[in-house]
Amino acid sequence: MKSKILKYIGLPIVGSAFLFAGCNDLELDTKAVVVSDTYYTDASTLEPAIIGIYGRVQRATWAIDNLSSYMGADDLTSRTGSNKAPVLEADQFARTDGNGWVTVFYNDYYTAIMDCNSFIEGASKRAGFIDEATLNNALANAYFIRGMLYFRLAVAFKNVPMPLSPKIDLTMKRTPYRNVMAQAISDLKYAEKWLVSPRDTDPTKKDGHATKIAAKAFLAKTYMQLTGYPTNETTYWDSVKIKTKEIIDNGTYSLMNDFAACFENPTQFNKEMIFSHVCEKGIFPLQAESRYYGYKWCDWGDTYMEHKYYNSFPAGYRRTFSAIGAADTANTPATDLRTKAFKVWVKDYKHPLVSKFSYGTIKGLPGFEHVWQSSNDCPAMRTSEVYLMYAEACARKGDVAEGAKYLNYVKRRAYAQGLKKQADVLALPNDFWKTDDATIDFAGGSADDLIEAILSERKYEFLGEIGGNRWLDLLRLEKVGDVNAYRIGKTVAETGEELMLGDPYDKKQWWTPIPGTEITLNPNLAE
Amino acid sequence: MKLIRNFYLGRTLLVLLIMVLYSLGLSAQTKTVRGSVVDDQKSPIPGASILIKGTSSGTITDDKGNFQVQVSGNNAVLIVSFMGMETQQVPVGTKTQINVTLLPNAIGLQEVVAVGYGVVKKKDITGSVGSISSEKLLAAPVTSLDAGMKGKIAGVSIQQTSGAPGQEMKIRIRGASSINYSNNPLYVIDGFIGADISSINPNDIASIDILKDASATAVYGSRGANGVVLITTNTPKKGNFKISLEATTGVSNMTNKYDLLSATEQMELMNLQDIAQGKTPAFSAEEIQAFKDGTKKATDWVDLVTRQGISKNYSLTATGGNDQLQYYFSANNLDEQGIVENTFYKRSSIRSNITGNLSKRVKMVFNTFGVHTSEQGNTQGTGGLNNPIGQAVNTPQMWAPYEANGELKNPRTWESYGGTFLVGNYQHPLQKIRQNQENMSDRLTSNLDLSVDLGHNFSLVVSNSGSFTSNYSGNRTLEDYITTPVANITASQNYGRSTNFIHSDVLNYENKFGKSNLKVSGVYEYSKSIYRNMSGTVGTLATLSNEWYNLSLGKPTNVGSNYGQGEMRSYMGRLNYSYADKYLLTASMRADGASNFLPENRWGYFPSAALAWRASEEGFIKDLGWVYNLKLRLGFGATGNVAVSTKDIFQQLNAAQGPNESNYPMINGAIVNGVRPAAPTDPNLTWEETKQYNAGIDYAMFGGRLSAVLDVYDKITDGVIIATSIPRYTGFPSYTSNVASISNKGIEFAITGNIINNKQFTWDANFNFSKNINKIEDLGNGVDQIFVANENPLGVWNLVGGGSKYVVRKGESMGAFYGLKAERLWQLGEEAEAKKYNSKPGEWKYADIDGVVGYSAQDRQIIGNASPDFNYAFGTTLAYKGIDLNIQCVGSVGGQIYNFTKNILSQQAFIQNADYRNRWTPENPNATFQTMPVGNDYSMQYVVSQYVEDGSYFKVSNITLGYTLPNDLVKKVKLGSVRIYASANNVLTITNYSGLDPEGSSTPNNSDAQAGIDAFSYPLTRTITGGIKVTF
Structure with a gap:
């Protein structure tokens, strides 16, 4: 009997249990799991993480969502109805x-900030194993993004949470x-x-x-915001002047002859573009397109210009390129x-439309890619901004x-000498803007007159661009109320703009x- | 020895008795009665007992079901009985030939029920187990298992959320206890744990046993928390080769249509809306007139994208064999064409079940199932506004589908009517429904079980089962005018393969000690699963004519792969003890070790114990006479839910995120994919653990003809893994850890009546009721509420408060709708107050609860809940001669539905809902439906309570009428039997829900924290099916 039992047990057990079921320990199989602790093995692992960070920022800037913070300025507006409430809130001072x-x-x-924090912590652990300059250059990219984003967050929201490590608090x-701001x-x-x-x-390198x-330009921008409301640290004008002067003296960056060059895909890596969020309309799933342009601006009319703003828009090439009324x-x-x-939308929305971002989105025109996706980079810092920061610092210092x-540059x-066509502008002599032009030059006056100008x-200059320069100016100079006063208590028929629901002088509405x-x-x- | 002695004693007594009777000479004549005993399928029943009433003499039938017995006189009555069959008393009269048809016993206390790693007789069950026989499952022609189970078992809720062909239903056993992970029950097919039920051929199923309480499911340990469905496929039947063929065909149609305004009504209202806003009316008088007089024709977009669905199902089964080897083969072919154009689901399967006696002591079961499925476009059933139906309903009726030359209209040439419609946002619905893809899956599942009788009351069952699955999908995107211009076309292929292997050894010991009956089982089990997949996408195709079949024609844009492995080792012991057939005890303990978790969190222990008292076996109850069965049960068990895989316990650096998530054209415009940290998680994640108490009563009377089951349970799940919403400054939406506790308490009741049961006429009816109360007991970390991470947006973005439509709040049931509570419409005279909210009379006034004038995320509150108060079902079967009628009804009371469809159709951008006919106007101030909104339409930014509706319903879910041709007729054409039938599904719905169907839902089936939103869900259909089944 015993032998039979052995036979019957032996056959199936040996035949299957040992063959398939094994007796080794259970294996935590992490062959396809990627974790920070084991990832940063050598210098070549740094760049993918930097790309991840920039990619995330690109996703945050590919459309005009950030403008919802700045709509209280006197440049852009939107309408009731449809799905425009998010952009209209700040415009109506009913945040x-x-x-x-x-x-x-x-x-x-x-x-993106957390991506930076995670990278800074993970990659810093490799100090000593990876060449110092290579590692620090990679880290500096993460610090740059984090600094720029903390600046943008502070000027929009004032006091904000500020994690600096990947540990969740x-x-x-x-x-x-x-x-x-100090962290930025x-x-x-x-x-x-x-x-x-x-x-x-070489600014024309596509990098x-x-x-x-x-980094210098964003430092200057941060210092300049500190000179005004709410910190009013006017001593920072010196720092603004120093940093912008360094850029000017360096000479690598200056202005393009063609204002449009910074907004049109093939020409955006140029001597004027100091930093942009690079976009490229790829093919699924490698996509990094811009939606800052056609979609929200043209077809859907998410935002457009206030009449008063458009009516005083200085004539010239920039106006022709930027606005259509x-x-x-x-x-x-x-x-x-x-x-x-633009015609149908100008008629429908009864407002002038922003046209400067529409390159590549209008069928039949050169460069057409798609009606609401384009490869146009999203400019975040142009030399003209450095020039104007420098000009203001000079004026402030007398x-x-x-x-x-x-300013005249x-x-x-x-x-552009009053030209309207791009071809004509391109035909102008190199750096034509360095030559006096009495029709447009600053007429002269006091430092205050210059600052006003x-x-x-x-x-x-910066209509609709990311970062909301107009709003930041109104905020730091406490002019939010004054520029919006014309709408207070007025009907839609009187101003052509939506009702002002809140009080633009109410500083709570500024943040x-x-x-x-x-x-x-x-x-x-x-709080 | 004792038995033998009794036998002799009995025989001696019998002989004595006969002698006495004979000598009394009461009835001098004895006669020989011959006969046969068959079941309702006309199959002979060997071993049936024939007893002469009032005597102890009788006989049993032979292997052909025939018997022969001596009776005295014409007053004799034969008692014919067989295990599991209804006992019959047949008066002999003058007859000498008596043929008896035994019908299945209504309650079947002797039937065996699968309980996992073995079977027990129904009478010996201590836990809460519901069973469905093949006969009940297939009473109506079903093509999927879930459809056949619907309404059959108390406590098992089955909701058909989509009418898409091949879609699985939402199945819950006693509520849901996981927030972020699956609440689907565990399916075990012939011992294969974690089987897929979507592809099983219902005709192959012999029985389904559903383990509901934890004392029963604890034997499955860390996988038993959501209940276990044990499916046993057909066991081969010894005998001559028998073959049966079945063919059905059905047509399906939408049960309802969306109630929309006509084009001209819509245009007129939109004009009024424009006027109220001080705008120029969008539509000119001429334009409206053109639609009125028919110069222009409104487009019925839904009609254009839908059709009549047709389904065909063919099955063949064959069985036979001798004493040594028996076989069962089946083949099935299903082709379901959906009601949305171009959608289908096809399935072909074959099964071979072989049983055999390898030797006197060794028995073998070898089952193999192979299935191929292919489908197209069925995942588009969800996604709300973006799905083909949602898109079709919302495309303005004023737009024409075709150009004059018959070409599809370019959507960018449609008229925006002064910016009223966002041209450029609308894909052409007829482009949307095109399909250019193939999705297929092949699966082979096999199990080989060897049962060895070791002697000395020991037996051993060694099982090996394995499954191999291969998935393939290929597609080429189709160009359209809006989202995909020609330059964006890509072709891609995706291959996946997964293997699952389970080995188990079950050693049983069974013995009797006096009145005690003991069975002990020990189980060792090891399982391993591995999956791998790879996908490749190319763009810039040299030609489109090779579709996705030759990817080398394009440039790669993405290549990805995935891999994962899980191992589990388990030990389980179970003890069944009964004393005097009255007192029953079951106790079990399972230990599971899973490789998914870190070594220190790996092992879980899942005990259970249950007691039952068969009161009906007590003398004092037996004496009552009318109690056929009375059993009280009490049980406790612990189970788990593995929920996560190895990857989930690490915060990964993820290289495979979606488009625009981590791509950047860093150098020379070449877009490169970067790495970024994925969502953080607690590395110490382990399984969710459920403890459940259950008390139940089984009761039967009238010889089992009327039976009832009542169960109450209390279940608490701890360590529920939740992705808790965390503030976004952390960089992530959620953090995953085992922190929450959720309870489910409930009561279930089922009653079954075998009202009439005779040869000519049988009538069965059953009713069941179940109520489950789901409650969030704790969310950990002192948190009172969380939002479900990564909610399905259903095509609606940017809702105020981070896009949440649901809140999971302590003390509430899972998945509460979260939004603004509509109080009433603003009335005339309240203009000033309304203006503070940017509203005007006739628009909705919402509860403003945060003390700050104006609506904000802080004004949201719980405004409804999808979980029903109770469900019930009613089914009845009538059979008269050859005719059979089966009716199944289901009902649900108290669940709410968020009618997102209606919300969207009423929004100021659409104004299509027919309710606007009865809208509020200054002249009609008592109306309950809003006027056209002209200020801020809060229903575009919030979930709003006026669209929360009562989702209660009563449905006649199926009526099937069949006719089995008379035997003699069938015999003439040399057939075994022929049955023809007609069936209607989703016959009638009684509900107050104003949408298409209260069962339809757009939320993911595997989630209970987000449930009950109807956003243009794939319409449910009414299906009429005709079929024939022939047995040779």
Whole structure:
């Protein structure tokens, strides 16, 4: 009997249990699992992480969500109805903490910041194993992005949570505005020190990494915001002047003859573009297209210009390229496809439309790619901004002549001798904007007159660009109320604009509320 | 020895008795009665007992089911009985030939029920187990298992959420206890754990046993928490080769249509809306007139993208064999064409079940199932506004589908009517429904079980089962005018393969000690699964004519691969003890070790114990006479839910994120994919653990003709893995850890009546009821509520408050709708107050609860819940001579539905909902439906309570009428039997829900934290099927 049992047990057990079921330990199989602790093995692993960070920022800037923070300025507006509430809130000074578009860029910026924190911690552990300059250059890219984003967050939301490590802190309090700005400065200084890019010497190189020059420019921008409301540290004008002067003296970057060059895909890596969020309309799933342009601006009319703003838009090439209003569509021939494409929307929305971002989105025109996706990079820092920051710093320090010189550069380039066609502008002599042009040059006057002229120039030069320069100017100079006063208590019929629901002089309305769900999830964020 | 002695004693007594009777000479004549005993399928029943009433004499039938017995006189009555069959009393009268048809016993206490790693007799069950026989499952022609199970078992809720062909239904056993992970039950087919039920051929199923309470499911340990469905496929039947063929064909149609305004009504209302906003009306008088007088024709887009669905199903089964070897073969071919154009699901399967006696002591079971499925376009059933139906309903009726030359209209040439419609946002619905893809899956599952009788009351079952699955999908994107211009066309292929292997050894010991009955089982089990897949996408194709078959014609844009492995080792012991057939005890303990988790979190222990008292075996109850069965059960068990895989316990650097997530054209415009950290997770993740108490009563009377089961349970799940929403400044939406506790308490009740049961006429009816109360007990970390991470947007983006439509809140049931509570419409005279909310009379006034004037994320509150208060079902079967009628009804009460469809159709951008006919106007201030919104339409930014509707319903889900041709007729054409039938599905729905169907849902089937939103869900259909089944 025993032998039979052995036979019967032996056959199936030996035949299957040992063959298949094994007796070894259970294996934690991580062959396809990638974790930070084991990832950064050598220098070649750094770049994919940097690409991940830039990619995430690209996703945060590919469309105009961030404009929802800046709509209280006197440049852009939108309409009631449809799905435009997120952009209209700030325009009507009725901000809520439930703004869907604000949530989008808030979330994306912080995701990118966490990517930076994770990279900085993970890659720093490899110090000593990877060549120091290589490692620090990679780290400097992460510091640059983090510094730039903390600057953008602080100027939109004022006091914000400020994680600096990948460790998750669910009870964090907000960091005061001034400290966030200090962090931005510290990060950008690291970037300024360690960044190495071919674009520091040759701006036409198609390379998306940040440069030393870009770090200097963003440092200047941060210092300039500190000179005004709410910190009013006017001593920083010296720093603004120093940093912008360094860029000017370096000479690698200056202005393009063609204002449009910075907005049109093939020409965007140029001597004027200091930093841009690079976009390329790829093929699924390798996509990094821009939606900053056609889609939201043209077809859907998410935002367009306030009449008052458009009506005082200085004439010239820049205006022709940037804006299309009823008069433009009425007076141009039907063969002008660009104007024709905007005509229906100008009529429907009864407002002038922003046209400067539409390159590549209008069928029949050269460069056409797609109606709402394009390869146009999203400019974040142009030399004209450095010139105007420098000009203002000079004016603030009493050097009117030097300030006027750089203001005039920008004005002349924008006017382009009154030309309207790109071909004609391209035919102008090199650096034509360095030559006096009495029709457009600053007429002379006091430092205050110059500052007014610079602010007016900034208002039109950066229309609709990421970062909301017009809004930042109004904020730092506490002019939000004054420029919007004309709409207070007025009907739609009287101003042609939507009703002003809140009070533009109410400083609480000057800051974007951080998304309400953040406070729900971490009550320590309440203020 | 004792038995033998009794036998002798019995025989002696019998002989004595006969002698006594004979000597009394009461009835001098004895006669020989011959006969046969067959079942309702006309198959002979060997071994049936024939007893002469009032005597102890009788006989049993031979292997052909025939018997022969001596009776005295014409007053004799034969008692014919067989295990599992209804006992019959047949008066002999003057007859000498008696043929008896035994019908299955209504309650079947002797039937065996699968309980996992073995079977027990129904009478010995201590846990809560529901069973469905093949006969009940196939009463109506079903092409999927879930359809056949619907309404059959109390506590098992089955919801058909989509009408897409081949779509699985949402199945829950006693509620849901996981928030982020699956609540689907564990399926075990012939011992293969974790089987796929979507591709099984229902005709192959012999029985389904559903383990509901944890004392029963604990034998499956870390996989038993959601209940276990044990499926046993057909066992071959010894005898001559028998073959049967079945063919059915059905047509399906949408049960309802969307209630829309006519084009002219819509245009007129939109004009009024424009006027109220001080805008020029979008539509000119001439334009409206053109639609009125028919110069222009409105387009019925839904009609254009839908059709009548047709399904065909053919099956063949064959069985036979001798004493040594028996076989069962089946083949099935299903072709379902969906009601949305171009959608289909096809399935072909074959099965071979072989049983055999390898020797006197060794028995073998060898089952193999192979299935091939292919489908197209069925995943488009979800996705809300983006799916073909959603898109079709929302495309303006004023737009024409075709150019004058018959070409599809370029959507960019449609008229925007002054910006009213966002041209450029609309794909052409007829482009949307085109398909250019193939998706297929091949699966081979096999199990080989050897049962060895070791003698000395020991037996051993050694099983090896394995499954190999291969998936393939290929597609080329189709160009359209809006989202995919020619330059964006890509072709891709995706291959996946997965293998699952399970080895188990079950050693049993079974013995009797006096009145005690003991069975002990020990189980060792090891399983391993590995999956691999690879996908490649290319763009810039040299030619489109080779579709996706030759990827070398393009440039690679993406190549990805995936790999994962899981191992599990388990030990399980179970003890069944009964005393005097009255007191029953089952106890088990399972230990599971899973490789998914870190070594220190690997092992889980899952004990269970259950007691039952068969009160009906007690003398004092037996004496009552009318109690056929009375059993009280009490059980406890612990189970788990593995939920996660190895990858989930690490925060990964992820290189495979979606488009635009981590791509960047860093150098020379070449887009490169970078790495970024993926969502953080607790490395110490381990399984979710459920403890459940169950008390139940089984009761039967009238000889088992009326039976009832009542169960109450209390189940608590701890360590529920949740992706807790965390503030976004952390860089991530959620953090995953084992923190929550969820309870499910409920009551189930089922009653079955075998009202009439005779040769001519049988009538069965059953009713069941189940109520489950789901409650979030704790969310960990002192958190009171969380939002479900990564909610399905259903085509609606940017809702205020981060896009959440649901909240999971302590003290509430899982998956509550979260939004603004509509109080009433603003009325005339309230203009000033309404203006503060950017509203006007006739628009909705919502509860403003945060103390700050204006609506914000802080004004949201719970406004409804999808989980029903209770479900019930009713089924009845009537059979008269050859005719059989089967009716199945299901009902659900108290669940709510968020009618997103209606919300979208009413939004100011669409104004299509027919309710606008009865809208609020200054002249009609008592109306309950809003006026056209002209201020902020909050229903575009919030989930709003006016669209939360009562989702209660009563459905006649199926009626089937069959006719089995008379035997003599069939015999003439040399056939075994012929049955023809007609069946209607989703026959009638009684509900207050204003959408298409209260069962339809757009939320993912595997989630309970997000359930009950109807956003243009794939319409459910009414299907009429006709079929014939022939047995040779």
